[in-house]
Amino acid sequence: MIVGSQKPIDEIWNMVKDYKKVLVFGCNTCVAICHAGGEKEAETIASLIRMKASQEGAQMTVDHMGVMRHCEPEYFEPALDKVRSYDLVLSTACGVGVNFLSDRTGTVPVYPGINTSFYGAVEAPGVFKELCAGCGNCILHLTGGLCPIARCSKTLMNGPCGGTNKGKCEVGPEVDCVWFQIVERMTKLGKLEKLAEIQPPRNWSTSRDGGPRRISMEHIREFEEKEAAKTGK
Amino acid sequence: MKSGSTLEKVLASGQPAVTAELGPPMSADGHEVVKKAQLLKGFCDAANITDCQTAVVRISSIAAAAIAYQNGLEPVMQMTCRDRNRIAIQADLLGAAALGLKNCLCLAGDHQKFSAAGKLKGHPGAKNVYDVDTCQLVGILKKMRDEGKQEGGDPLEVAPQFFVGASWTPMGDPIDFRPINLLKKVNAGADFIQTQGIYDMELFRKQMEKIRNMGLHERTAILAGIIVPKSAMMLKYMDSSVAGVSVPKEMIDRMNKAKAAAGEDKKKMKELQEQEGIKIAIELIQQALETPGVKGVHIQAIEWESAIEGIVKAAGLYPRPQV
Numbered sequence: 001m002i003v004g005s006q007k008p009i010d011e012i013w014n015m016v017k018d019y020k021k022v023l024v025f026g027c028n029t030c031v032a033i034c035h036a037g038g039e040k041e042a043e044t045i046a047s048l049i050r051m052k053a054s055q056e057g058a059q060m061t062v063d064h065m066g067v068m069r070h071c072e073p074e075y076f077e078p079a080l081d082k083v084r085s086y087d088l089v090l091s092t093a094c095g096v097g098v099n100f101l102s103d104r105t106g107t108v109p110v111y112p113g114i115n116t117s118f119y120g121a122v123e124a125p126g127v128f129k130e131l132c133a134g135c136g137n138c139i140l141h142l143t144g145g146l147c148p149i150a151r152c153s154k155t156l157m158n159g160p161c162g163g164t165n166k167g168k169c170e171v172g173p174e175v176d177c178v179w180f181q182i183v184e185r186m187t188k189l190g191k192l193e194k195l196a197e198i199q200p201p202r203n204w205s206t207s208r209d210g211g212p213r214r215i216s217m218e219h220i221r222e223f224e225e226k227e228a229a230k231t232g233k
Numbered sequence: 234m235k236s237g238s239t240l241e242k243v244l245a246s247g248q249p250a251v252t253a254e255l256g257p258p259m260s261a262d263g264h265e266v267v268k269k270a271q272l273l274k275g276f277c278d279a280a281n282i283t284d285c286q287t288a289v290v291r292i293s294s295i296a297a298a299a300i301a302y303q304n305g306l307e308p309v310m311q312m313t314c315r316d317r318n319r320i321a322i323q324a325d326l327l328g329a330a331a332l333g334l335k336n337c338l339c340l341a342g343d344h345q346k347f348s349a350a351g352k353l354k355g356h357p358g359a360k361n362v363y364d365v366d367t368c369q370l371v372g373i374l375k376k377m378r379d380e381g382k383q384e385g386g387d388p389l390e391v392a393p394q395f396f397v398g399a400s401w402t403p404m405g406d407p408i409d410f411r412p413i414n415l416l417k418k419v420n421a422g423a424d425f426i427q428t429q430g431i432y433d434m435e436l437f438r439k440q441m442e443k444i445r446n447m448g449l450h451e452r453t454a455i456l457a458g459i460i461v462p463k464s465a466m467m468l469k470y471m472d473s474s475v476a477g478v479s480v481p482k483e484m485i486d487r488m489n490k491a492k493a494a495a496g497e498d499k500k501k502m503k504e505l506q507e508q509e510g511i512k513i514a515i516e517l518i519q520q521a522l523e524t525p526g527v528k529g530v531h532i533q534a535i536e537w538e539s540a541i542e543g544i545v546k547a548a549g550l551y552p553r554p555q556v
Contacts (some may be wrong), residue, residue, distance in 0.1 A: 159367070
């Protein structure tokens with residue numbers, strides 16, 4: 001899932017202080033699971049802004065609401081008229097949600113209420129860990145299922161480097177060296193010899209480096225169009 | 234000959250090679266490079282010119298290497314993968330070759346977080362590149378030289394002729410994988426290898442035995458890394474904090490003893506430890522060169538280039554061969 005973390009209230013206040021009618025808009029999927037930007041967190045942020053406004057003597061109305069997903073029109077379109085009635089939307093969805101909404105709110109600005117951190121998993125209650133970089137060219141079959149692009153500080157394809165120290169990364173003792181783990185895992189899988197193969201320079205054009213990425217599934221589009229025609233929608 | 238560099242020629246002659254290290258300054262002071270080059274000239278076959286080591290901004294390796302070269306010291310330019318993508322890397326390699334540089338050491342590079350680890354502010358918020366890694370970089374240099382092609386496949390009318398090096402941490406974690414690590418660099422095309430600093434010679438010898446069994450010592454020239462110790466504190470730090478370096482307790486004790494002999498005299502404490510450090514370095518050099526499969530030494534006297542002359546002479550490695 002996409003993991004995010006709330007921005008400091010002072011940073012949020014600087015974004016919203018000049019607006020009179022603010023909607024804190026939560027997203028109840030990924031960022032709700034990581035307790036950063038669901039409807040519940042949107043409610044908390046709204047009351048923090050109200051407190052700050054009263055401390056600063058600012059007159060503003062701050063409401064909150066949430067929808068299931070900011071990244072699909074069917075979830076937020078029913079709420080769009082209401083959303084457009086505000087001066088500012090502070091979205092606590094991930095960056096995808098902020099972008100997607102910004103393309104659809106006309107003259108109403110959409111600002112980010114959280115920092116979108118990474119694609120990760122729940123390692124332990126309240127602990128989220130980055131496990132995928134969304135690089136667009138998965139090589140996990142070569143590395144025992146552990147990703148050096150997301151988890152190595154240097155995105156090395158032929159690791160480990162000389163900075164591995166007692167299983168930790170040179171960046172700090174709190175960071176595991178994923179190449180140390182890859183070697184362990186491949187040994188356990190009986191496939192260590194695979195790591196002797198040199199991985200050639202990558203084609204990063206499938207990653208952020210190729211510009212904004214888009215996937216178009218024609219068969220899904222056609223199917224949906226046919227269904228819509230059948231039902232007369 | 235691949236490059237015709239002095240380092241390559243000395244290794245080809247079968248004599249033990251000596252490389253040293255020159256750290257460029259954190260300012261535009263080219264004279265500093267000249268001064269350091271003069272301290273090293275004649276006492277090594279080539280000197281590594283570090284490429285913003287510990288991610289601290291300094292005169293670039295290529296520029297400092299060119300200055301060293303113009304002043305009669307053969308440089309080993311360093312190229313890290315941290316700061317440049319493959320376009321910048323290859324452009325710099327072409328430029329370096331055009332300037333007359335012949336040796337290049339390929340490195341991953343220290344993470345930018347190191348730049349603020351000491352007293353410096355550094356640039357810990359910098360974005361690192363790592364478009365390619367060390368193995369891939371070695372392959373790029375080999376392809377440019379031997380196939381006359383850029384990484385992308387475009388032809389090079391005049392190909393850069395580098396003697397290609399890589400680093401190796403023989404005792405790094407996970408230690409059983411380190412020989413495979415070296416194998417990959419050799420397969421990628423590393424002509425020579427400079428190792429991480431070695432203090433635990435016994436462990437190094439065990440790793441070298443594995444390397445000989447794999448035949449790697451015949452496919453690449455391994456130069457054992459010797460970091461000249463300056464103090465007991467430095468040895469303790471290296472033992473506890475530097476990746477892939479373990480220092481035997483006896484060596485730390487020995488340095489502590491040298492320190493204790495100075496009593497309360499701080500200046501003497503420094504002097505005696507430095508003298509002991511030089512002795513240790515000389516012994517390590519001799520032990521390394523006695524290790525089968527080792528073709529030379531890479532001596533690093535960090536910010537202490539003046540120590541090299543005495544060490545090289547006392548180790549019986551002076552004068553350097555005329556090749």
